[in-house]
Amino acid sequence: xxxxxxxxxxxxxxxxxxxxxxxxxxxxxxxxxxxxxxxxxxxxxxxxxxxxxxxxxxxxxxxxxxxxxxxxxxxxxxxxxxxxxxxxxxxxxxxxxxxxxxxxxxxxxxxxxxxxxxxxxxxxxxxxxxxxxxxxxxxxxxxxxxxxxxxxxxxxxxxxxxxxxxxxxxxxxxxxxxxxxxxxxxxxxxxxxxxxxxxxxxxxxxxxxxxxxxxxxxxxxxxxxxxxxxxxxxxxxxxxxxxxxxxxxxxxxxxxxxxxxxxxxxxxxxxxxxxxxxxxxxxxxxxxxxxxxxxxxxxxxxxxxxxxxxxxxxxxxxxxxxxxxxxxxxxxxxxxxxxxxxxxxxxxxxxxxxxxxxxxxxxxxxxxxxxxxxxxxxxxxxxxxxxxxxxxxxxxxxxxxxxxxxxxxxxxxxxxxxxxxxxxxxxxxxxxxxxxxxxxxxxxxxxxxxxxxxxxxxxxxxxxxxxxxxxxxxxxxxx
Ligand code: NAP
Numbered sequence: 413x414x415x416x417x418x419x420x421x422x423x424x425x426x427x428x429x430x431x432x433x434x435x436x437x438x439x440x441x442x443x444x445x446x447x448x449x450x451x452x453x454x455x456x457x458x459x460x461x462x463x464x465x466x467x468x469x470x471x472x473x474x475x476x477x478x479x480x481x482x483x484x485x486x487x488x489x490x491x492x493x494x495x496x497x498x499x500x501x502x503x504x505x506x507x508x509x510x511x512x513x514x515x516x517x518x519x520x521x522x523x524x525x526x527x528x529x530x531x532x533x534x535x536x537x538x539x540x541x542x543x544x545x546x547x548x549x550x551x552x553x554x555x556x557x558x559x560x561x562x563x564x565x566x567x568x569x570x571x572x573x574x575x576x577x578x579x580x581x582x583x584x585x586x587x588x589x590x591x592x593x594x595x596x597x598x599x600x601x602x603x604x605x606x607x608x609x610x611x612x613x614x615x616x617x618x619x620x621x622x623x624x625x626x627x628x629x630x631x632x633x634x635x636x637x638x639x640x641x642x643x644x645x646x647x648x649x650x651x652x653x654x655x656x657x658x659x660x661x662x663x664x665x666x667x668x669x670x671x672x673x674x675x676x677x678x679x680x681x682x683x684x685x686x687x688x689x690x691x692x693x694x695x696x697x698x699x700x701x702x703x704x705x706x707x708x709x710x711x712x713x714x715x716x717x718x719x720x721x722x723x724x725x726x727x728x729x730x731x732x733x734x735x736x737x738x739x740x741x742x743x744x745x746x747x748x749x750x751x752x753x754x755x756x757x758x759x760x761x762x763x764x765x766x767x768x769x770x771x772x773x774x775x776x777x778x779x780x781x782x783x784x785x786x787x788x789x790x791x792x793x794x795x796x797x798x799x800x801x802x803x804x805x806x807x808x809x810x811x812x813x814x815x816x817x818x819x820x821x822x823x824x825x826x827x828x829x830x831x832x833x834x835x836x837x838x839x840x841x842x843x844x845x846x847x848x849x850x851x852x853x854x855x856x857x858x859x860x861x862x863x864x865x866x867x868x869x870x871x872x873x874x875x876x877x878x879x880x881x882x883x884x885x886x887x888x889x890x891x
Contacts, residue, residue, distance in 0.1 A: 413442055413445060414443075414444040415444070415445050416444050416445065416447075416591065418446075418449060418453075418613050418614055419594070419597035419610070419611060419612040420456070420612070421460035421464075421607050422607025422608060423607070425453075426447060427446070427447020427448055427449065427615075428448060428450075430448055431446055432446050432447075432448055432590070432614060433445050434587075434588065434591060436500055436503070437502065437733075438503050438723075438726070439724070439774055443500055444501075446594070447615060449613045449614060451619055451622070454613055454619075454620055454623035454627075455623060455627060458553060458629050460611065461553045461580040461611055461629075462552070463608055464607065464609045465579065465580040468606060468609050469579070471578070473528045473530065473576075474527075478524075479575070479603055480520055480521075480523060480527065480576060481524040482604070483524075483599055483603040483605075484520040486603055487513065487517040487520060488514075490595075491510060492510075494564060494595055495509035495512070496509070496726070497592050497595050498563055498564055499726055499733075500726070501563065502561070503734045503735070503774075504688050504733050505730040505731060505732070506726060506730070508688065512564050512565050515565050515855065516565030516567070517568065519565070519569045519572045519857045521857070522572070522857040522874070523572035523575070523877075526573070526878055527575075530882065532547045532548055542889060543889040544887070545886065545887045545889060546885070546886045547885045547887065548883070549578075549883050549885055550578030550579045550881060550882060550883075551577070551631045551655060551881055551883050552630075552632070553579065553632075554570075554579045554581045554630070554631065554881065555581075555582050555584065555630050555632070556571060556582070556583045557621070557634070557636070558583065558584070558586060558593070558635075558636050559636050559637040559638075560736055561688055562688070563586065563591075564592045564595075566636045566659075567585065567592070568596070570583075571583065571596075571610060573872070573880075573881055574881045576878060578881075579632070581610055581611065583597075584614070584620050586637075587617065588736055588737065594612065597610065597612045621645065621648075625652075625654065626651075631655060632654060632657070632880070633654055633655070633657070635656070635659070636658075636659040636693075637659075637660065639821070639866050645658070646869075655880065656870075657868075657880045658868040658870065659693070659867075659872060660693070660823075660866065660868040661693060661795045661821060661823070661867060662694055662695070662823030662824055663697045663698065663793070663794070664697050664824040665698045665699075665815070665816035665826070666680075666684060666685075666698065666699045666825075667700045667806075667827040667828065668681075668701045668702060668705065668709060668827075668828045669809075669827070669828060669829040669834065670704040672830050673828070673830060673850075674709065676850065678712040678713055678716060679716075680848070680851065681699065683852035683853050684696040684826055684848065684853065686731070686779065688733075689733050689735060689799050690797060691735065691736065691797050694854070694855070695797070696801075696852075698785070698804065698816075699804065700804050700815060701803055701804070702805070702806060702807065703805040706803070706805050709803075710760075710781060710783065710803065713760075713781060714759065714760045714781065717781070718762070720762065722762065722776055723765050724774070732799060734777075735775040735797075736775070738775060740775065740797060740798065741798075743796070743797065744777045744799075744800060745777070746790070747790050747791040747796045747798075747800065748791070750790045751782050751785060754786065754789050755784060755786065756782045756785055756786075758780070759782065762779040762780070763778055764778035777799060777800075778799070779799045780800045780801070781801045781803065782800065782801070783803045783804075784804075785803060785804045787818075789802075793819065809838065813838055817842065820865055821863070821865060821866055822843050822844050822864030822865035822867045823844060823845055823864075823867035824846040824847070824854065825842045826848040826849075826852060827839065827847070827848075828850055829850070844863070844864055845861075845862045845864050845867065845868075845871070846861065857873055857874070859873050860872075860873055860874050860876035
């Protein structure tokens with residue numbers, strides 16, 4: 413077993429004798445250990461990042477841009493190794509892991525350019541002897557807390573805009589998937605970023621969280637993860653009025669009207685549902701299908717699902733990997749059995765390589781389709797995070813929009829229709845930050861990713877994604 417280290421102030425720092433172990437979810441095997449950092453260790457890392465901020469924030473935009481560009485090139489040069497790391501610790505098929513690396517890299521490329529486009533304004537003053545000059549300045553030390561489902565891209569999506577803005581960062585990755593974060597730090601070191609600009613700490617989430625939130629020198633928290641933890645961080649960031657960005661859970665509706673291209677909607681359903689075995693915040697989670705086409709939609713889906721190969725993501729022909737851990741497996745199982753016990757119909761269930769969730773055999777949950785879903789079932793209102801398609805029939809446009817909006821979440825929604833007026837009308841009525849109109853894969857580095865309601869605060873991506881790392885100041889100049 414490899415004993416990996418934290419990266420703090422440009423140095424690799426070993427942990428105590430009680431490290432965190434990392435498992436391969438496809439086999440249950442232990443693959444590495446990472447340090448459990450102490451509270452004092454976190455405080456020291458904040459001091460280092462704060463010291464580095466004094467210099468990094470003064471660098472020219474062009475210099476910051478060049479470091480990011482170099483990091484981007486290094487990611488692409490090492491994409492196979494990075495993808496294999498994701499598959500080993502997270503379980504997704506290698507081809508998807510490679511997709512995640514390229515998606516994650518696209519943020520580094522985008523923000524290496526955007527670094528050069530942070531500009532202020534001159535506003536006409538009310539007095540002819542005054543000028544008002546508006547500046548955009550980096551906010552300071554940023555703590556980036558990230559989840560296990562996209563262990564590479566969720567980090568680059570945060571650190572690239574932060575670094576471009578002139579902030580320094582401390583990354584705290586998910587405990588299930590810290591190795592991808594360590595690989596990013598290796599490339600950060602290779603790219604030559606000055607010491608203390610990018611730091612990585614691993615260990616006990618609540619004590620690291622407390623140490624970061626309680627430290628006045630941490631000016632901003634950027635978090636991606638569950639709504640439950642996001643709310644806790646939001647509450648606890650009030651004491652120092654820390655800036656906070658939250659990318660939280662989702663419960664995406666997927667609406668199929670009877671005027672659309674059926675095959676296209678089936679392909680969209682597959683791509684939005686089975687990427688990462690359903691473990692994406694924008695995974696479609698509730699399927700509303702017009703009653704006129706429901707039997708054909710289900711038949712077409714089953715046909716496609718029969719050809720999906722589930723197994724170890726390292727095998728080249730794997731389409732679907734395991735779930736991340738036993739808890740995730742049990743949640744999916746619970747949602748399905750709850751729905752069945754309350755009257756849902758099992759339309760299809762594939763055969764998983766091992767379906768007992770045993771820690772030695774991998775947490776494979778088979779692709780499953782349920783119909784007859786009702787509001788009193790857990791699967792109707794909770795994020796399932798697994799390869800399950802729960803279907804409800806509808807007839808009226810107004811009804812389906814109300815049902816789709818009947819959620820505390822508001823991250824992503826999908827609809828399939830060829831009627832342009834309906835497409836625009838329904839897209840505008842959906843209370844979601846991201847709408848895939850005839851598109852099952854809407855994510856892109858230049859687009860503002862984020863949610864309405866309890867799915868979060870702020871946006872990541874594009875020119876929107878750099879603003880949360882900047883403070884606005886104006887200087888009123890008397891002539
Ligand atoms: P999670 O349990 O909330 O954990 C996310 C991160 O927060 C991990 O690094 C975790 O550390 C850390 N954490 C947990 N408790 C903490 C605390 N008290 N203080 C500070 N940090 C704490 O979420 P997850 O299970 O990893 O990720 C899945 C969730 O993320 C889903 O709900 C999904 O929808 C959401 N997600 C949202 C987006 C988006 O862009 N909106 C993208 C991807 C995922 P440990 O691992 O050490 O516990």
